[in-house]
Amino acid sequence: MSEQESYCAAQCKKERLLLSGNEAVALAACHAGIALAAAYPGTPSTEIMEEIAVLGGPSQWSPNEKVAYEVALGAAFAGARAMVAMKHVGLNVAADPLFTSTYTGVSGALVVVSADDPGMASSQNEQDNRRYAVAAGIPMLEPSDSQEAYDFTFLAIELSERWRIPVMLRITTRVCHAKASVCPHAKPDTPTAAHFEHDIKGRVMIPGYARPAHKRLRAKLAEILAWNEASGPNREIEGSPSLGIVSAGIAYVHAREAAPDASFLKLGMTYPLPLERIRAFVQTVGRCVVIEENDPYLVDAIRAAGINVEGKADMYRFDELNVGRVRRILDNDLSPEFVAPPGKPPQLCPGCPHRTVLSVLSRLDCIIAGDIGCYTLAVLPPIEAMDTCVCMGASVGLGLGMRHVLPRDEAKRVVSVIGDSTFVHSGITGMVEMIYNPPKTGHVLLILDNGTTAMTGLQEHPGTGRNLKHEPTGRLIVEELARTLGIKRVHVIDPTASVPAFQKLMEETLASEELAVIVTRKPCSLAAKKIEAYEQAARMCNG
Ligand SMILES: Cc1ncc(C[n+]2csc(CCOP(=O)(O)OP(=O)(O)O)c2C)c(N)n1
Numbered sequence: 001m002s003e004q005e006s007y008c009a010a011q012c013k014k015e016r017l018l019l020s021g022n023e024a025v026a027l028a029a030c031h032a033g034i035a036l037a038a039a040y041p042g043t044p045s046t047e048i049m050e051e052i053a054v055l056g057g058p059s060q061w062s063p064n065e066k067v068a069y070e071v072a073l074g075a076a077f078a079g080a081r082a083m084v085a086m087k088h089v090g091l092n093v094a095a096d097p098l099f100t101s102t103y104t105g106v107s108g109a110l111v112v113v114s115a116d117d118p119g120m121a122s123s124q125n126e127q128d129n130r131r132y133a134v135a136a137g138i139p140m141l142e143p144s145d146s147q148e149a150y151d152f153t154f155l156a157i158e159l160s161e162r163w164r165i166p167v168m169l170r171i172t173t174r175v176c177h178a179k180a181s182v183c184p185h186a187k188p189d190t191p192t193a194a195h196f197e198h199d200i201k202g203r204v205m206i207p208g209y210a211r212p213a214h215k216r217l218r219a220k221l222a223e224i225l226a227w228n229e230a231s232g233p234n235r236e237i238e239g240s241p242s243l244g245i246v247s248a249g250i251a252y253v254h255a256r257e258a259a260p261d262a263s264f265l266k267l268g269m270t271y272p273l274p275l276e277r278i279r280a281f282v283q284t285v286g287r288c289v290v291i292e293e294n295d296p297y298l299v300d301a302i303r304a305a306g307i308n309v310e311g312k313a314d315m316y317r318f319d320e321l322n323v324g325r326v327r328r329i330l331d332n333d334l335s336p337e338f339v340a341p342p343g344k345p346p347q348l349c350p351g352c353p354h355r356t357v358l359s360v361l362s363r364l365d366c367i368i369a370g371d372i373g374c375y376t377l378a379v380l381p382p383i384e385a386m387d388t389c390v391c392m393g394a395s396v397g398l399g400l401g402m403r404h405v406l407p408r409d410e411a412k413r414v415v416s417v418i419g420d421s422t423f424v425h426s427g428i429t430g431m432v433e434m435i436y437n438p439p440k441t442g443h444v445l446l447i448l449d450n451g452t453t454a455m456t457g458l459q460e461h462p463g464t465g466r467n468l469k470h471e472p473t474g475r476l477i478v479e480e481l482a483r484t485l486g487i488k489r490v491h492v493i494d495p496t497a498s499v500p501a502f503q504k505l506m507e508e509t510l511a512s513e514e515l516a517v518i519v520t521r522k523p524c525s526l527a528a529k530k531i532e533a534y535e536q537a538a539r540m541c542n543g
C-alpha cells in the first residue's frame with residue numbers, strides 16, 4: 001500500500017461524511033488547496049461556491065459565467081489551482097473562453113464544473129453539455145455519486161496539471177443534490193505557489209500561434225485517450241454474460257438497481273472515450289445496452305466506432321432517467337409512460353414586489369419581453385404577464401427587435417423587463433444596443449431591483465455591493481450606469497409605495513417615445529430582513 005493509500009484507509013475509518021455532490025466538490029476543492037474558485041449562481045451548481053466559502057476557501061461570485069471562467073483561467077495561467085462552476089446554460093455564456101482555453105492550456109490546474117439539469121427541474125432547456133467536451137476538446141469526468149464527486153475533483157486537478165489542460169467535471173442534478181456517504185480520504189494538499197512564466201506563443205492566440213496550439217491540443221487528447229484506455233477511472237463489474245450495460249454518471253446508479261445481475265462497464269471519463277475498452281467489454285457479453293440520460297452521446301460515438309450496442313428509444317431522451325425507466329429501456333417497452341399529475345405550480349411569494357410591477361404592465365396591455373428570474377413566474381395565472389423568455393439578458397435585445405419592426409401602435413407597448421442580477425449578468429450590453437440602435441418609438445427597460453438574486457436562493461451580485469460572504473464591496477449603481485451611457489429618462493421608484501404613481505410613470509414613459517430606464521427598487525420580501533442585517537453589520541464595522 002502506498003503512503004497515500006494507507007493514509008486514505010486510515011482517514012476512511014476515522015471520518016465519513018454525509019455530503020451532497022456539490023458539497024463533496026467543494027470539500028475536495030478546499031482539500032486540494034484551490035487558490036481561486038469563481039462562479040455565477042445557477043441551479044443545480046449554486047451550492048458549490050457557497051460551500052467553499054463556508055469551508056473558508058477562496059470563492060467568489062462573478063457578474064456572469066464568462067467572467068468567472070476568465071478569472072479562473074487567469075489564475076490557472078499564473079500557475080494556481082482554480083475552479084469555475086456553473087449550470088449547464090452557463091457554459092453557453094462561457095463558451096468563448098472555453099473553446100480557446102483548451103488551445104492555450106494552463107500552467108496550474110483548471111477544473112470546469114458543468115452542472116447539467118436533465119428534466120429541467122429549474123432550467124429553460126435540457127442541453128447535454130457532454131457535447132461541449134467533444135466540441136471544445138476538453139477532457140471530461142462524470143461522477144456518479146458524492147464520493148466520486150470528491151475523488152474526481154482531485155483527479156481533474158491531477159489530469160489538468162499533468163497535461164496542462166482544463167478538465168471538465170460534468171455533474172447532473174441528482175449527483176449535485178443527493179446526499180451520500182463520503183470518505184474524505186485525500187491528504188490535504190499544499191500546491192506550489194502561483195508564479196507567472198512568460199509563454200507568449202502558448203497564451204496569445206493569434207492565428208500564427210493558435211494553429212500549432214490546436215495541433216498540441218489534439219496531441220494531448222491522444223495521450224489522454226491512451227491513459228484513459230489503460231488506466232482511466234473506468235471499471236468493470238462482473239455479472240451475467242447475457243446482459244452487459246455501458247453507463248456513466250447517475251444513469252449508472254439507476255442501471256445497477258434496475259439490473260443488478262448484469263455485467264457493467266462504468267465509465268468515469270467519457271471524453272476522450274475509451275472505445276477499445278468498450279469494444280473489449282462488448283465482446284464479453286451477449287447483449288450490450290448503453291444507458292445514458294438525455295442525448296445519445298455515448299451510443300452514437302460507440303456505434304460510430306463500429307461497436308454493436310443498443311441504445312434507448314427516443315422517448316427516453318427526454319427528462320431524467322430513474323430505475324423504472326431504465327427497466328423499460330432494457331425491456332424495449334415503448335408503451336406510453338405514466339404521467340404524474342402536475343403539482344401545484346410555483347408562485348410569486350405574497351408581498352413580492354414583482355407582482356405589483358407585472359400586474360401594472362398587464363393592465364397597460366404591454367407587450368412584455370421578459371427575462372429569467374422570480375419575475376418569470378408572472379407568466380402563470382393569474383397575472384400571465386410575460387410574452388417572451390429565452391435566456392438570461394435576452395429581454396433587452398428581444399424588446400428592441402420587436403420595437404424595430406412592429407407597427408407604431410404596437411411597438412409603443414413593448415417593454416423589456418429584467419431582474420437586477422440578470423441585468424448585470426447580460427443585460428448591460430443590451431442597454432448599449434438600445435442607445436446605439438434606438439427604435440423610432442424609443443424603448444422602455446424596467447430593471448426590477450429587489451436587491452438580490454432571488455431565484456437561485458438570494459445570492460449577492462455586483463449591484464448589491466456585497467460579495468459572496470455578504471461583506472461590503474464595490475457596487476454597480478444601475479441608474480448611474482444608464483445615465484452615463486446616455487439614457488436621458490432614468491427613474492428610480494418603489495412600485496409598491498403607490499401603485500397609481502407607478503402606473504402613471506409607466507403611462508407617461510411609454511407615451512414619451514423616448515429611451516427610458518425605470519429601476520423599480522424594493523427588496524425581495526424573503527431577503528429584506530437579511531439585507532437589513534448585512535447593512536447593519538457593515539455600519540457597525542465602519543464604526
Ligand atoms: C446562463 C445562466 N446562468 C444562470 C442561470 C440561473 N438563473 C436564472 S435567473 C437568475 C438570476 C435571477 O436573479 P434576478 O435577475 O435578480 O431576479 P430575481 O430572481 O431576484 O427576481 C439565475 C442566476 C440561468 N438561467 N442562465
Ligand code: SF4
Nearest residue numbers: 349352374454524525
Ligand atoms: S423570493 Fe423574493 S423575488 Fe422571489 S417570489 Fe419571493 S419575494 Fe418575490
